[in-house]
Amino acid sequence: MDKHDTNVHRRKFLTVAATGVGGIGLAATAIPFIKSMSPSEAAKAAGAPVEVDMSRVEPGMLVTVEWRGKPVWVLHRTEQMLDVLGKHDDQLVDPQSIEPQQPAYAKNATRSIKPQYLVAVGICTHLGCIPLYRPEVAPADLGQDWPGGFYCPCHGSKFDLAGRVARNVPAPHNLEIPPHEYVSDTRLLIGKDSQSS
Helix, strand or coil: CCHHHHHHHHHHHHHHHHHHHHHHHHHHHHHHHHHHHCCCHHHHHHHCCEEEEHHHCCCCCEEEEEECCEEEEEEECCHHHHHHHCCCHHHECCCCCCCCCCCHHHCCCCCCCCCCEEEEECCCCCCCCCCEEECCCCCCCCCCCCCCEEECCCCCCEEECCCCEECCCCCCCCCCCCCEEECCCCEEEECCCCCCC
C-alpha cells in the first residue's frame, strides 16, 4: 500500500466521520427546535376533553369543571326542577333554543342529552360574568316569577334551569351548551362529541 492509497483511505474515513458527527449535531439541534413548534402539554390540556364522574353529582347539586379555560357547569336537576321547565316559556327570549348556543342533540326543552343533567358553559352571554346558581323558587330578592336558575350579579341577567335567558335582561342569548357525550352511565366527557362528527 503506497502513501497515496493511505491518504485516500484517511480522507474517506475523515469524510464519513465528519458527516456522521455533523448529522448527529444536526439532529441534536433540530429535535428540540421541532419539538418547540408542537403545542405544550398545558396547551393540549386546555383544549382536551374533561371527564366528569357523574356518580358524585347528587340531585340538586351543581359542580363546576374547567374546559378550555372556561367554567362548565354540570347540574343534576331534580324532578321538581324538571317540572318547572315548561311552565315559564312566555318569560324567555328563546324557549325552543332556536339560536345556535347548543349542539343539535341538545336542542330540546331541557337543552340536554339526558333530561336530569344540564351541561352548560357558566359564562353570561352579556359581558362574560359568571352567574350565581339560584335554584330556589320565588325568593324575595329575585321576585315571585323567578322559577329557579342562574342569576348574573353584574347586570341582572337571568337564566332558567335549562340555561335559557329571560326576557328584558341585558343578556341576548341562552347559555352555551358545550359539546359533550356520556361514555357510560357514570362518566361524562365534555369537549368531545361523536354524535356530530
